[in-house]
Amino acid sequence: MVAGILKDIKIIGIICIFITATCIINVVATPNTTLTNIVQDIEKLGNRGTEYWALLVAVGVYADNPSQDRPLMLEEVDDLYETLIQSGIWTEDHIKVIKGKDATCSNIVAGFEWLDDQEDQDDFSIVFITTHGSPIDFDIPPFDEEDKKDEVLISYWGFEYPSLFIYDDQINRHLNNLESQGVCLIVDSCFAGGFNDPPYLIKTHNNLNQMSSEKFIKEFGGELSGQNRVVLMASREDELSYSGGFAPYVIDGLKGHADTNKDDIVTAEEVFVYCEPRCSRQHPTIFDGYPGELPLMYLNRQDINSENELQIVKENIRNYYPNISFSPENSFIKGFVKDANTDDPISNATIFVRGRDDEWDFFENYTSTDQFGFFSINVPACRCWVSVYTDGYCSDQSGFQEINESETYWLNFTLYPRPPENSIICGYIYDDETGDPIDGANISLLWLGDEYQFYFNDTNSEYDGFYLLNVAAGEIELEVEAVGYFRDELHEIFISDYETIWANFSLLSPPQEKSVICGYITDKISGDPINNIEIRFEWVDIVADISYQNETRTNSSGFYSLNIASGEVYHDIRNSNYDYYYPYRINAIENETNWMNVTLEEDTIEVEIVKPLRALYISNNRLIPFFRTRIIGSIDIEASIRGDFWGPSSAERVEFYVNGYLKETLTSEPYIFTWSDIKLGKQKIKVIAYDYEGNSDFDEIEVYKFL
Known part of the structure; x- marks a missing residue:
């Protein structure tokens, strides 16, 4: 009887193990399946080796707050996903993407729990989060903030319901639950939310609490830095973090451009070193708690420049470019310019308009006021800024203006007389390589006073490179340009009454354009060539902190070609009928023709x-x-x-x-x-x-x- 019971127990035990193994490793029982085989398979599960896991979160859209939407966040998280997949060490089932309307607090927390369930002590994990960020004016338990304020990231519902956020201690707890031997947290938090927006505000306790990004970065990053963990933050101090200003460089770095020591391994620390000098409008910050360097990507270096190694089309194209057409200037901006103190009209003041028309092309136009201080200037339907300046007065500039087609828009200005220019700034302009003086360099001065007053002045260097400008006491900025040289500039120069400041400049010559970038631009749906598309390239030397732009347009065959210096290059295509976003690096190889074909998808109604x-x-x-x-x-x-x-x-x-x-x-x-x-x-x-x-x-x- 006992033997029979033991026999039954053995059978039940075998059946239980068999069912468990079948569920986990998806084996199929055959007459040859033995308990030994099953046990060996189960043991393999416990010894999977190193695996790579990623949780990617991009909010990007916010319930009932379309003005806060940042669609680039959604595109960039997709690009990061593709970059990880192409690496060969991440697989689709090892990456969870939460974005858009799905990026609620509960789903983000569930994402952390998924990551915790999957990874183990042999693995590496990446957590990427991009959204708006802010401090809040209270401390959430465990009450660990010296200033009694926690830091939060905004979820999909976060603007409508201020309590629906993810806060630093919460993320820290989830990260502490991970067993991975290395964890990299990347936070691309868009504080102000876009180009020239004011600092982002979040409602708390019916008050508006203005964000201090310096405190946010310091305390948020400090909370999340830990053992075996690297935290990469998009910005620091009291600055804005812009859409498209950080994540593209992270992705470029992971593609291999950050592999500075050429060991075919991209580490979190290398990604930071790569991003930091390229984020021109913000300053990334790193908290490094990992011993050594945290590996994120293993490379096949032959693939790094694949963007430039496209198939060469062997045919001769007649380099013909049609005439460029512009939007009709059938709208008007009109107004008067007067003296702020006397209310007298100011004649011969220059009115300068600059902006983008509805075709997204830049345009400029200018005119002068008449004897009554009146001006009228033609513009296309556009989004623009209007500036006014004249001798003896501080300049003025309007805010952003949106002008509709066939509209007459009135805009008046009052100008303040310039303060006495009893100070001097002077110096010499030299060739950086030869030390020779540069004759005819243009030196432009911007004076900044109180109450948003400013004015411009300029002069040219003499045969010996010398220049001199009279200026009023205050803050000034200098910009130097000369034909055949890179521009140079100085900022935050403070000058007192009757003071003389010397400022010398050594200008760098541009590199020789020994590379060619060319290709075809076609419609994604029809395959037809797209004529007259402007494509703009920017060459960058991060070490020397210099750059220049070059641009061209496609011809009737959709073909474009231009010469550019070899090295790090970025490009942009702007056309109102097509949607295009590719902020990533390409390498122009010296003495080679670098082909880059582009397909554009027409931007239709959504x-x-x-x-x-x-x-x-x-x-x-x-x-x-x-x-x-x-x-x-x-x-x-x-x-x-x-x-x-x-x-x-x-x-x-x-x-x-x-x-x-x-x-x-x-x-x-x-x-x-x-x-x-x-x-x-x-x-x-x-x-x-x-x-x-x-x-x-x-x-x-x-x-x-x-x-």
Whole structure:
């Protein structure tokens, strides 16, 4: 009896082990399967060797706050994912990406828990997070902040519900749970949220608390630095962190450009060294708690310059470029310029307009005021700045102006007389290589006074390289340019009344353009060549801190070609009809033709349902976020046409469908349909938008409606 029981126990034990092994390692039982085989397979699971895991989080969009959206975050996290996949040491099932509407607090926490479940002490892990960041004006337990303020990263719902954030102690706890032998946390936190935005504000306790990015970086990074851990932060001090200003250099570094010692291993420390001098508008920060250097990428160096080693097309193309057409200047900016003290009109003041038209091309125009101080200047439909300057007065500049087609826009200026120019700044301009004086160099001076007053002055160097400028007491900046040389500049020079300051300059000559970059630009869908596309290249020497730009346009065959210096090069393509974002480095190889073919996808209409979101709604009011959309009573269905940085766009018409039935068609904003039908259970809402060229796009969601 006992023997029979023991026999049954053995059989049960074998069956249990077999079932467990089958679930984990997906083996299939055969007549030859033995307990020894199964045990060996299980032992292999416990000895997997080193694996690489990654949690990639990009918020990028924020509920009911489209002005805070940063779509580049979403593109960059996709590019980082592709870079890791192409490395060969990461696989798709070892990377979790959480982005956009899915980047809620609960999903981000679940991502950390997934990472904790997967990795072990033999592994390496990367956590990448990009979103807005800020301090809050209270300390969350364990009350470890000397200034009683914690630091947070904003989730998808974070602007609507200030408590829905991820804070530093929370991330630290999740990282401390990891067993990995090395962890790299990369935080690309967009504090102010974009080009020339003011510092980002977050609502807390019904107050507006202005962010100090210096404190955020210091304390957030300090909290998260730990043993076997490297933390890379996008910026430091009291500065903004810009979209596209950090992550592209991280990705370039991981591709191999950061491998400075050429050992085919890219480490976290090397990525920082690569990024730091290239982030021109911000200053990355590193906290290094890893002994030695933390490896992130193993390379096949033959692949690093694959962008430049495209297939060479063996045919001769006639280098013909058509005439460039510009947007019509059928709008006006008009106004008066007067003396701020006397209110008298100022004649012969120069009015200078600079901006981008609706084709995203730069344009400039200028005029002068008449005897009444009046000016009128033609401009295209555009986004622009207007400056005014004249002798004897401080200059003035408008803020950003948006001018519509066939619009007359009035803009008046009042100028303050210049203060006495009783100080002197002078010096010599030399050739850096030969030491010879440079004759005819232009020295431009910017004077900065109180209350946003400023003015410009300039002069040219003499035959012996000498220059001299009279200037008022205050802060000044100098910029020196000469034909055949790189520009040089000095900032934050403070000069007192009756003081003389010497400032000498040695200018560098540009390198010889011994490389050629060329290729074809074609339409992604049709394959047709795209004519008259501007492509701009920037050559950079990080060590010498110099750069220059060169540009060209495609001809009727979609072909372009230009000469450029060998080395580190970046490019940009701007056209209002196409969407293109590639901020990554290419290498121009000396004495070679570097081919770079580009396919562009036409930028057509995009529509999004912005209400309802994943939340509970009662009588058209959102109560709380929810994992599914729940609606009680009637609700407004709202659609938005995605635009650009300047705001949403418009559509020829927008159609609203419920369960496949057309309910409403709207031809003007706002695109809002009130859904008052009494329904129970799951429903499908669909919105289709059409542009004026016949293109369309749709968005659809499932909701659960009650009444």
